[in-house]
Amino acid sequence: QVKVQIAVANAQELLQRMTDKCFRKCIGKPGGSLDNSEQKCIAMCMDRYMDAWNTVSRAYNSRLQRERANM
Amino acid sequence: QVKVQIAVANAQELLQRMTDKCFRKCIGKPGGSLDNSEQKCIAMCMDRYMDAWNTVSRAYNSRLQRERANM
Amino acid sequence: QVKVQIAVANAQELLQRMTDKCFRKCIGKPGGSLDNSEQKCIAMCMDRYMDAWNTVSRAYNSRLQRERANM
Amino acid sequence: MAELGETGEAELQCLVEAEQQKAHHFIELCWDKCVEKPGNRLDSRTENCLSSCVDRFIDTTLAITSGLPG
Amino acid sequence: MAELGETGEAELQCLVEAEQQKAHHFIELCWDKCVEKPGNRLDSRTENCLSSCVDRFIDTTLAITSGLPG
Amino acid sequence: MAELGETGEAELQCLVEAEQQKAHHFIELCWDKCVEKPGNRLDSRTENCLSSCVDRFIDTTLAITSGLPG
Structure with missing residues (x-):
C-alpha cells in the first residue's frame, strides 16, 4: 500500500512537471x-517528455550500478 | 481556526511571491x-500583482463552474 | 540533537543549491x-559560492541587528 | 455546522491548500507570460492574456491527462 | 540549560529553519543578480552587489508589507 | 516477505521518495539543457545529451562533495 501511494505521488509530480x-x-x-x-x-x-524521462532514468540507474561496482 | 491558519499561510505565500x-x-x-x-x-x-491575482482567481473559478456544468 | 539535525539539513540544502x-x-x-x-x-x-554565502549571511545578520537597534 | 473531527480538519486543510497552490501556480506562470512592465493599470490586453493563460493551462492539463490510459 | 520539551524542540526547529530558508532564498536570488562568471576571487564590486542585494530585498519586503492595512 | 512495521514503512517511503526526487530533478535540469524543440522523435543527439547530462551532473556532485573535509 505504501508502494501504491508512492507510485501515485510520483506519477502526479511527473504529470505536473x-x-x-x-x-x-x-x-x-x-x-x-x-x-x-x-x-x-x-x-x-x-x-x-516521456522518452526523455525514460532516457534519464536509464542513465541514472546505469550510473548507480557502475558506482556500486567500483566500490 | 483551521480556516484562519489557511488564510494566513495563503497571504504569506502571496506576499512572498x-x-x-x-x-x-x-x-x-x-x-x-x-x-x-x-x-x-x-x-x-x-x-x-494584486490585480493579476484577482483576474487569475476569477478566471480559475469561472472555469471550474463551467467544467462542473458540463459534467 | 535538534541542532545537529538542522545543521545537517542546512548543509545539504546549501550543497544541493x-x-x-x-x-x-x-x-x-x-x-x-x-x-x-x-x-x-x-x-x-x-x-x-561559499564566499557569496558568507557575504550574504553577514549582510543579513548586520541588517537584522540594525533593524533591532531601531526598534 | 457539525464540528469537524481531527481527521476532517486535516482533510479540509489539504483540500483547500491544494486549490490555493493551484492559484499560486497560475499566477507564477501567467505573470511571466503576460506582464512585461507593470504600468499604471492592468490594461485589457494583459487582463485577457491572464484569463486566457489560466484557461489554456487547464486545456493543456486536460489534453495531457486525456492522453493517458485509464 | 533547561531541557526543551518536545514542543519546545519543534518550535525551535521551525524558527531556525525559517531563518535559514531566508538565507538560502537570498543566495539564490542574489547569486543570479550579482555573479556573472565565477573568477579567482570575489571582487569588491560583486561583494558590494551581494550585500546591497540583501538590503534592497529587505527594503522591498518592508515597502510591500508597510503598504498593507493593519 | 516479512511485514514492515510502521517505522519500516515510513523509512522505505522516505528512501524511495528521495530517489524519485532525484529523477525529477534530473529531468527538470536536463530537459532545459538538451531539448530545444520537441520533434517527431527523440533524435540520438538529444538522447546522448540527456544521458551525458545525468552523468556530468553526478560528476559535478562528486567533485563538489569530494572537495569537502571529512
Missing part, C-alpha cells in the same frame, strides 16, 4: 483557444 | 538604496 | 566527460 514544461514550450501568448499547432506541439512535447 | 517577482522586475543591479524610480516601480508592481 | 548553480553556469552542452575547463570552472564556482 510535464504540463508545466510543455505549456511553457508550446504556448506563446495565450489566446482564446488552443490552436491546431499548439495542440500538435503539446501532443509531441508530451511524447518526447 | 509578489516580493520576489517585483524585486526581479524592478531592481537591476542592487545599489546603496532603493532609488526613486525603483520605489515607484515596486509600488506599481505590487498593485498590478 | 551550489551544485545546481555551478552545473548551470559551468556545463554547456553535456559531453562524454567533464573536460579540463569545466572542472576548473566548477572548482572556482564552488569557492565563489
Whole structure:
C-alpha cells in the first residue's frame, strides 16, 4: 500500500512537471483557444517528455550500478 | 481556526511571491538604496500583482463552474 | 540533537543549491566527460559560492541587528 | 455546522491548500507570460492574456491527462 | 540549560529553519543578480552587489508589507 | 516477505521518495539543457545529451562533495 501511494505521488509530480514544461514550450501568448499547432506541439512535447524521462532514468540507474561496482 | 491558519499561510505565500517577482522586475543591479524610480516601480508592481491575482482567481473559478456544468 | 539535525539539513540544502548553480553556469552542452575547463570552472564556482554565502549571511545578520537597534 | 473531527480538519486543510497552490501556480506562470512592465493599470490586453493563460493551462492539463490510459 | 520539551524542540526547529530558508532564498536570488562568471576571487564590486542585494530585498519586503492595512 | 512495521514503512517511503526526487530533478535540469524543440522523435543527439547530462551532473556532485573535509 505504501508502494501504491508512492507510485501515485510520483506519477502526479511527473504529470505536473510535464504540463508545466510543455505549456511553457508550446504556448506563446495565450489566446482564446488552443490552436491546431499548439495542440500538435503539446501532443509531441508530451511524447518526447516521456522518452526523455525514460532516457534519464536509464542513465541514472546505469550510473548507480557502475558506482556500486567500483566500490 | 483551521480556516484562519489557511488564510494566513495563503497571504504569506502571496506576499512572498509578489516580493520576489517585483524585486526581479524592478531592481537591476542592487545599489546603496532603493532609488526613486525603483520605489515607484515596486509600488506599481505590487498593485498590478494584486490585480493579476484577482483576474487569475476569477478566471480559475469561472472555469471550474463551467467544467462542473458540463459534467 | 535538534541542532545537529538542522545543521545537517542546512548543509545539504546549501550543497544541493551550489551544485545546481555551478552545473548551470559551468556545463554547456553535456559531453562524454567533464573536460579540463569545466572542472576548473566548477572548482572556482564552488569557492565563489561559499564566499557569496558568507557575504550574504553577514549582510543579513548586520541588517537584522540594525533593524533591532531601531526598534 | 457539525464540528469537524481531527481527521476532517486535516482533510479540509489539504483540500483547500491544494486549490490555493493551484492559484499560486497560475499566477507564477501567467505573470511571466503576460506582464512585461507593470504600468499604471492592468490594461485589457494583459487582463485577457491572464484569463486566457489560466484557461489554456487547464486545456493543456486536460489534453495531457486525456492522453493517458485509464 | 533547561531541557526543551518536545514542543519546545519543534518550535525551535521551525524558527531556525525559517531563518535559514531566508538565507538560502537570498543566495539564490542574489547569486543570479550579482555573479556573472565565477573568477579567482570575489571582487569588491560583486561583494558590494551581494550585500546591497540583501538590503534592497529587505527594503522591498518592508515597502510591500508597510503598504498593507493593519 | 516479512511485514514492515510502521517505522519500516515510513523509512522505505522516505528512501524511495528521495530517489524519485532525484529523477525529477534530473529531468527538470536536463530537459532545459538538451531539448530545444520537441520533434517527431527523440533524435540520438538529444538522447546522448540527456544521458551525458545525468552523468556530468553526478560528476559535478562528486567533485563538489569530494572537495569537502571529512
